[in-house]
Amino acid sequence: SAERPKSSSTTLRAKDYKSDVKPVWCPGCGHFGVLAALTKAFAYLGLPKNEVVTVSGIGCSSRIPAYIDGYGFHGVHGRALALAAGLKAARQDLTLVVTGGDGDGFSIGGNHFLHACRRNMDMTYIVMDNEVYGMTKGQASPTTQPDWSHSKLTPHGTGVPRFYPAAIALASGASFIARGYAGAPNELVRLLVQALEHPGFALVQVLSPCQTFRPEQKAWKQAVHPIAEPAPADPSEAARLIQSDDGLALGVLYAQRAPVYQPRNQVEAELSEIEAEFLL
Ligand code: SF4
Numbered sequence: 001s002a003e004r005p006k007s008s009s010t011t012l013r014a015k016d017y018k019s020d021v022k023p024v025w026c027p028g029c030g031h032f033g034v035l036a037a038l039t040k041a042f043a044y045l046g047l048p049k050n051e052v053v054t055v056s057g058i059g060c061s062s063r064i065p066a067y068i069d070g071y072g073f074h075g076v077h078g079r080a081l082a083l084a085a086g087l088k089a090a091r092q093d094l095t096l097v098v099t100g101g102d103g104d105g106f107s108i109g110g111n112h113f114l115h116a117c118r119r120n121m122d123m124t125y126i127v128m129d130n131e132v133y134g135m136t137k138g139q140a141s142p143t144t145q146p147d148w149s150h151s152k153l154t155p156h157g158t159g160v161p162r163f164y165p166a167a168i169a170l171a172s173g174a175s176f177i178a179r180g181y182a183g184a185p186n187e188l189v190r191l192l193v194q195a196l197e198h199p200g201f202a203l204v205q206v207l208s209p210c211q212t213f214r215p216e217q218k219a220w221k222q223a224v225h226p227i228a229e230p231a232p233a234d235p236s237e238a239a240r241l242i243q244s245d246d247g248l249a250l251g252v253l254y255a256q257r258a259p260v261y262q263p264r265n266q267v268e269a270e271l272s273e274i275e276a277e278f279l280l
C-alpha cells in the first residue's frame, strides 16, 4: 500500500481538490460519497493538482470533472475511455481518472470498456453503478436486474440477464478489478488509492445508490460484505471468486502485474528501429 507523503505546509487536503462548483446531485445520492473518497485518495497520495485529469462521459456521475479542482474533460456519452486513451497516449506523465456510470460505461461505452481492459493503459476507471440511468429519469441499464419493473419503458422487467462488470473485465484482460460502496467511505478511499497506484488499467466498480429512482438500494448498507479472501493474482482463482460472487462483495477481486501499453514508447521504439535500419 501507499507510503503516505511527508506532510509539509504545502500538503493538499481533500477539500483542496474540490472545485467551487456545487454538485447538482439529489440529496443522499451515492456519488457524493465517491467524490469525497476520490479527493481523499488524491490527498493521501499527495498528487499535484495539475498532474491529475478526470475524464467522463454523460450521466449524473459523469459530472465529477466539474467538481474537481484540476484538469478535466466532460466528453460525450460512452466515450470517456476513448478520450482518456488518447490523452494518456499524448501525456503518459498524467494521473488519469475516468469516471462515469453503468449506463455510460457498459451500454453506450461497452465496446470501449472491453478494449480498455485488454489494452491496459495506466488509468483508473471508476464506475458508479446504481443499476439505472439516473440523469434521463430512471430507465433500466445493463446492470439492472431482469425483474426490475419500475420504469415505464420496462413495465414487465428487462427480461435480459445482467451485465457483470467484474467477470467481463476479467475475461477482457483487466489487470486490477475491485468493488467498493459509496456508503463505506474509508474502505473506498483505500481501494481508490490501490487502484491509482496500480500500474495499468484499474477498474473500480462502486455501488453508488440512486436515491431518486432506486430508493430500495438503501438496503445495500446491510447487504454489502467484504470479500472473504485476499485478492487473487491468478486469473483462474479470480474467475472462481467472481463466479461465486453475489455482486455485493467489497474489496479487490483481482490484481496482477501485466505489461502496460505505452503507445508513445512503442512508436519511438519502432522509429529508432527504422532509423537504425535505413539511416545509419
Ligand atoms: Fe444521484 Fe439518482 Fe439523483 Fe442522479 S438521479 S443525482 S444518480 S440520486
Ligand code: MG
Pocket: 101, 102, 103, 128, 129, 130, 131, 132, 133, 134, 141
Ligand atoms: Mg447509473
